[in-house]
Amino acid sequence: MFENLLVQGLSGLASASSLFLVASGLTVIFGVTRIVNFAHGSLYMMGAYLSWTLVTALPRGHLGFWGGVLVAALIVGVIGVLIEVLLLRRIYKAPELFQLLGTFGVVLIVQDVALMIWGPQDLLGPRAPGLRGAVEILGVRFPLYELFLIGVGPLVLGLLWLLFHRTRWGTTVRAATADREMVGALGVNQRMLFTTVFFLGSVLAGLGGALQLPRESVNLQMDLAIIAEAFVVVVIGGLGSLPGAFLAALLLGQLQAFGILIFPKITLVLAFLVMAVVLVVRPHGLLGRPPASAHAAHVVEPPYPPATPLVRYLGFAALALAVLVPPFMGEFALIVFTEIAIMVLFAASLHFIMGPGGMASFGHAAYFGLGAYGAALLAKHFAAPMELGLFAAPLMAGFAGVVFGWFCVRLSGVYAAMLTLAFAQIAWSTAFQWVEVTGGDNGILGVWPSAWAQPKLVYYYMALVLCVGVTLLLRRAIFAPFGYALRAGRDSPLRAEAIGMDGFRIRWVAFILAAIAAGIAGGSSPMPRAASSPPTWPFRAAWTRC
């Protein structure tokens, strides 16, 4: 028994090392550039593919293998620099969600390029020379290569520590992590600094991928598989903190290794559960520090002006079109128009929380999904009519908004965004795993509108009234005193608190309102699509596409 547990722990250490390599690059890049680099997983995948090509092409042996791995990591570094110069430089100042989308574009491009170059089939690389076999540890066999990996993690951590504490460049990077504006004011070339940091981060990602070669097959899914975990590690450890990333990687590796002994089915969500707990207890991660940017050049948006007459006319014209044209359209166009109406509301609710609310949400799709499930579950298990389902949708999403929001609105920036994501993942995997109630990944089928709403045109008008109506209510809320208070809290939290506004409560209510609106959008959607299944959750699909 004991020897099994020991070896299980060693397996966890090996996974932790691989995870740390990727996460260290991500955290270094984030620390300096403050960019949420979704493409980091793609760099990892490129490292694996390139090293496969190099190692299989070069002569077998130590030089061929280790040389291939290192050269692959360096090439990935160059690719990273190209991405930084061509794309990221332009979006450093954009909101987090835009960075997420921009770098997600890179993910798609890299996937297609990899498919073109290496083909669809999984590739199995050769094993590492000299480390093919296994050793006996208390009578249990353990692969040599995994032992080697266990050593690589601390080694890289040590080298990075030396780099950051014993070189001038490293000192500048640490200074930039602590206070970017001050470093800029002192005359450090920020462009050069960002590009070199990106090179280092990319090399680490490439090395992480290349070192997986003897361990795992190289495939087109490995980018998205690693990125979610790497983000979790970075956030748990504290953004920008290398020792934190190391600690978090150890924690996650062990949790994974022992978790599957006790709960073999919840591996999917374990990491996110831990992240949620850590963020609730320590809002800046285990070893993270609150950003000390009191003097940061904060861009304050001008207040929203009321719509100009031109905008008003355009709005009415669009609405008139949406009302008058559909009777003359085909069935499929009606389905598309219905979806557009639903997406208008969903987008408006996301804008409500991110724009005036000033809170980045990566998990907003959860409320859409919960609304869809609320309506579909009621119909499935209690044979409730559609009308009741439409009523249940905002209730269910709103309830989740109350609970999740209470935790999320305490945090700010990327931490808040990651916590919303963690809650979304937890809700998603509940829907995914609670097969008896939710039908698991098969979803809930056979939910159709009531008889009167069966004709596609009638359903469209119903969705239009509901979605446009709620969208207008959200707009009303933005221009009401509540909306002004919300924006005051966003633009100048200290002054808002000083004049007696309860920032927490205002943001919490906004969070709940946005969740309810998203829930209404979700609740109107399962009917025409007839299938409410976990992958319906739009951002979830982007995260993993499973």
Add this chain to the structure above:
Amino acid sequence: MTIALPRRAALLGAAATLAAPAVHAQEGPIRIGEINSYSAQPAFLTPYRNAWMMAQDEVNAAGGINGRRIETVFRDDGGRPEDAVRHAGELVNNERVALLSGGFLSNVGLAVADFANQNRRLYVASEPLTDALVWARGNRFTFRLRPSTYMQCAMLVEEAAKLPARRWATVAPNYEYGQSAVRWFKELLTRAKPDVQFVAEQFPALGRIDAGATVQALAGANPEGIFNVTFGADLTNFVRQGSTRGLFERRSVVSLLTGEPEYLDPLGDEAPEGWIVTGYPWEELNTEGHTRFRENYRRRFNTHPRLGSVVAYDTVSAIVGMLRKSGGTETDAMINAMRGLTFPTAFGEAEVEFRAIDHQSTLGAYIGRTALRRGRGVMVDWRYADGRNYLPTDEVVRSLRPQG
């Protein structure tokens, strides 16, 4: 909506539309709407689409169906049920297809089947393996070609019951396919051999297996037999860690789908030996029909067919046979033609029948052992397990499927 653009879908769609002038008259071509996860599952579906085009060209070269050509409009669902349903609506309403086909993932198949039921259209599901498609959630409009999870489990249990192993462990991806495969395997094996014991089960998330820890957890329970349901990248990683750590030594392994070239080829010279698997021995299968199929495929695509190729070719054969029998594209006539339809399979084995009782075809699978030959994995000692022998009795089927 989703940020992932249906990239290839647009291209495929455009290509198909260009190739086909929009003639919807009765005498125009018969159009099939084929929805599949082309971009999400390229390893299976690239050979699938190849063979589909080959079958379609052969039918059209031979004069089509009563003089009408057949034509396919391809759509990519990217592995997302809601996209599949949207495409289904577009295919039926805009492209005026006569019937729908395709589906790889079970949840996508079920979503399209539900759409077919609601919109009263014929849906010929080619690949999705879930039992629910023809049983618990079966409907009048849906037919399925591949042997289901239940059937393939029954084939493997037949062999597993002959083994001396009593202590079993299972490892399966954590979604419906993996869960129901494990459930059936346990149930059927316990029925065949009441003294078996299940000592461990692992459910890694699909595509995310932590292979080292999973292998160690299985080894820790010290089973005599292992039932494996993982495939693709999970399988590759599981095998590599398992062989290094000696998990498969002195243990019997029974494995679903591992004999399919899609999953066996990537393992190269590390393919496990002596596993009992279901699959497709494309190299040694020399029935007359299959030799012809294999050579035609090789001549056209310069590679050997995968199981996906057979699935696509048989799907087209079944649809063509059905259209010849129905004499038109009215949905009711097509459903009547599908029920009890017999058609030849690219395996070159006995004709396959679409059962009227549950709309499941009797296509079988090959069952054999894995071995290494010339540095890659192959199936040896294989035999064809005819699907009709691995289905429950009609009474049981009736109790499983909603009637009326």
